[in-house]
Amino acid sequence: MRFIRLLSHSTISRFKLDPNYAFKCGIEIHTQLKTKYKLFSLSPTTTSSHIVPPNSSISYFDIGLLGTQPKLNPEALLLALKLAAALGCEVQTTSAFDRKHYMYPDQPLGYQITQHYHPIAKNGSLTLRSGVDDEGNYRLDADKCINIEQLQIEQDTGKSIYTDDDEIKIDYNRANMPLVELVTKPDFENFTQIRCFLRKYQQLVKYLNICSGDMENGAIRVDVNISVNGGNRVEIKNLGSTTEIKQALRYEYKRQIQLLQVNITVSQETRGWNGTETVKARSKEDAVDYRYVPDSELSQIYLSPTIAKEIYDEIEPQLPERVLQKLVLSPYDLEVKHAKFLLDNNDNVLPYYFQLVEAVGARDPHIKCTTINNWMFHEVLGSFHKNNQIFDINVLPFDKLASLITLVNGHDSRLTLTSARVLLTHVISNPGDARPLDALIEELDLEKPRDVSEHDILEAVQEICLEIIEQNPDVVKKIRAGKAKSINHLVGLAMKESQGKVKSSLFLQTFQRLI
Numbered sequence: 001m002r003f004i005r006l007l008s009h010s011t012i013s014r015f016k017l018d019p020n021y022a023f024k025c026g027i028e029i030h031t032q033l034k035t036k037y038k039l040f041s042l043s044p045t046t047t048s049s050h051i052v053p054p055n056s057s058i059s060y061f062d063i064g065l066l067g068t069q070p071k072l073n074p075e076a077l078l079l080a081l082k083l084a085a086a087l088g089c090e091v092q093t094t095s096a097f098d099r100k101h102y103m104y105p106d107q108p109l110g111y112q113i114t115q116h117y118h119p120i121a122k123n124g125s126l127t128l129r130s131g132v133d134d135e136g137n138y139r140l141d142a143d144k145c146i147n148i149e150q151l152q153i154e155q156d157t158g159k160s161i162y163t164d165d166d167e168i169k170i171d172y173n174r175a176n177m178p179l180v181e182l183v184t185k186p187d188f189e190n191f192t193q194i195r196c197f198l199r200k201y202q203q204l205v206k207y208l209n210i211c212s213g214d215m216e217n218g219a220i221r222v223d224v225n226i227s228v229n230g231g232n233r234v235e236i237k238n239l240g241s242t243t244e245i246k247q248a249l250r251y252e253y254k255r256q257i258q259l260l261q262v263n264i265t266v267s268q269e270t271r272g273w274n275g276t277e278t279v280k281a282r283s284k285e286d287a288v289d290y291r292y293v294p295d296s297e298l299s300q301i302y303l304s305p306t307i308a309k310e311i312y313d314e315i316e317p318q319l320p321e322r323v324l325q326k327l328v329l330s331p332y333d334l335e336v337k338h339a340k341f342l343l344d345n346n347d348n349v350l351p352y353y354f355q356l357v358e359a360v361g362a363r364d365p366h367i368k369c370t371t372i373n374n375w376m377f378h379e380v381l382g383s384f385h386k387n388n389q390i391f392d393i394n395v396l397p398f399d400k401l402a403s404l405i406t407l408v409n410g411h412d413s414r415l416t417l418t419s420a421r422v423l424l425t426h427v428i429s430n431p432g433d434a435r436p437l438d439a440l441i442e443e444l445d446l447e448k449p450r451d452v453s454e455h456d457i458l459e460a461v462q463e464i465c466l467e468i469i470e471q472n473p474d475v476v477k478k479i480r481a482g483k484a485k486s487i488n489h490l491v492g493l494a495m496k497e498s499q500g501k502v503k504s505s506l507f508l509q510t511f512q513r514l515i
């Protein structure tokens with residue numbers, strides 16, 4: 001037991017701050033844009049969802065052959081503008097591309113085309129809302145606005161693959177893929193804010209179809225900058241997951257505190273993470289001189305001063321934050337965690353939910369959304385879970401579920417909840433059985449007794465109850481001695497006996513009367 005407690009403590013251990021040492025962090029996020037073609041050429045983009053052989057999706061320009069010229073992909077510009085608008089940035093009326101020079105085999109041009117002097121957008125923000133944008137155990141104490149310094153469009157590099165035989169192989173499929181680099185102000189005061197920001201950002205780009213949003217395959221890559229008590233910032237590059245970000249920041253925070261405690265100034269430098277500690281990559285003094293120059297082969301980008309507003313007005317209703325607000329209010333009245341689940345599955349489960357609500361409404365407008373929500377998140381997801389399956393909208397199409405809900409909760413109710421559960425389990429565990437619900441109800445003999453009079457039902461109920469009382473003298477004795485809860489056991493037996501066709505409350509009342 002103690003061992004389990006220790007284990008769970010270490011796996012979800014928090015990143016605690018020392019109140020004497022203020023933590024300050026700004027992050028840079030590289031986001032791969034989901035365009036059809038690369039940033040400055042017509043070679044198709046590749047993602048992990050369609051794996052292609054190395055070096056098969058490259059053009060002459062991508063590998064820097066002399067005489068080739070870049071041409072800006074307008075789709076990349078549009079996606080960058082969508083992101084800028086969603087983050088409330090000021091889109092610049094004039095922006096331009098620059099060359100950032102450095103020699104590395106995965107950078108065949110000898111420079112990277114980026115936006116150093118005139119980025120596409122500046123001064124945005126993303127606000128984290130306490131109680132809404134919390135992420136699992138990471139709870140925000142209060143709302144927090146993270147300011148965004150700028151967004152710049154740039155090319156990705158090729159991928160270096162280090163083999164066991166000390167060889168470096170290079171795959172240029174990634175070279176010239178479109179990226180947006182987002183630079184935040186150093187506004188993060190703790191790890192919880194970073195974690196919640198990344199999650200909200202991932203959801204935003206996924207939702208607006210700007211990027212797949214995955215960190216695992218490098219579609220989103222994060223560099224963090226950390227300083228303590230106003231000291232110099234240290235940048236940590238190449239962190240592959242939120243866990244690595246947490247570990248590296250925690251290590252670096254402690255390292256900087258230890259230096260400050262012995263009066264050593266933290267030097268501004270770039271470090272890497274080797275899985276255990278941060279290691280110095282280069283200091284400010286030996287920083288590369290990138291010799292930034294405007295790219296003479298690409299024209300400047302001129303945009304109308306109203307473009308950000310026009311795009312914002314267009315995407316505003318689709319912003320995840322707006323959809324979330326809509327879902328938690330009437331008529332949907334969803335719990336925040338359920339609304340977030342729908343947003344996370346916005347390509348299939350969210351439209352399914354809206355269709356379900358509409359279909360139930362069309363069958364019986366008196367059924368409330370809270371009833372539908374209970375079905376969707378407790379009965380249905382619970383049944384899939386019990387069956388060790390992930391919720392699959394094809395196994396239970398929305399109109400089938402709408403019919404099931406109406407059969408139980410509609411004004412002409414034909415099924416008890418117990419029978420409906422039997423039916424639901426049957427549908428989920430027999431995905432090949434496409435028969436309509438009516439046929440299944442008949443075969444499984446689930447319908448409530450219809451042509452029977454109220455009087456006959458009461459009589460049958462009484463008969464079942466008397467029989468159960470007779471067969472369970474011990475339980476009856478307990479109930480009479482004051483253990484009132486034992487009556488539920490008898491109700492359970494009676495429900496089983498009646499195959500769930502009678503409401504449990506009727507059995508309860510009858511038992512209470514008889515005992």
Ligand SMILES: Nc1ncnc2c1ncn2[C@@H]1O[C@H](COP(=O)(O)OP(=O)(O)OP(=O)(O)O)[C@@H](O)[C@H]1O
Binds near residue numbers: 231
């Ligand atoms: N005192 C500080 N403590 C922590 N972070 C800081 C501090 N000052 C600046 N930062 C953060 O450092 C980051 C600087 O990123 P920026 O892209 O502007 O420069 P860079 O890292 O030098 O460039 P490159 O893109 O070549 O890595 C920003 O996210 C900023 O918020």
Ligand SMILES: [Mg+2]
Binds near residue numbers: 028181
């Ligand atoms: Mg940067």
Ligand SMILES: [Mg+2]
Binds near residue numbers: 028235
């Ligand atoms: Mg940086």
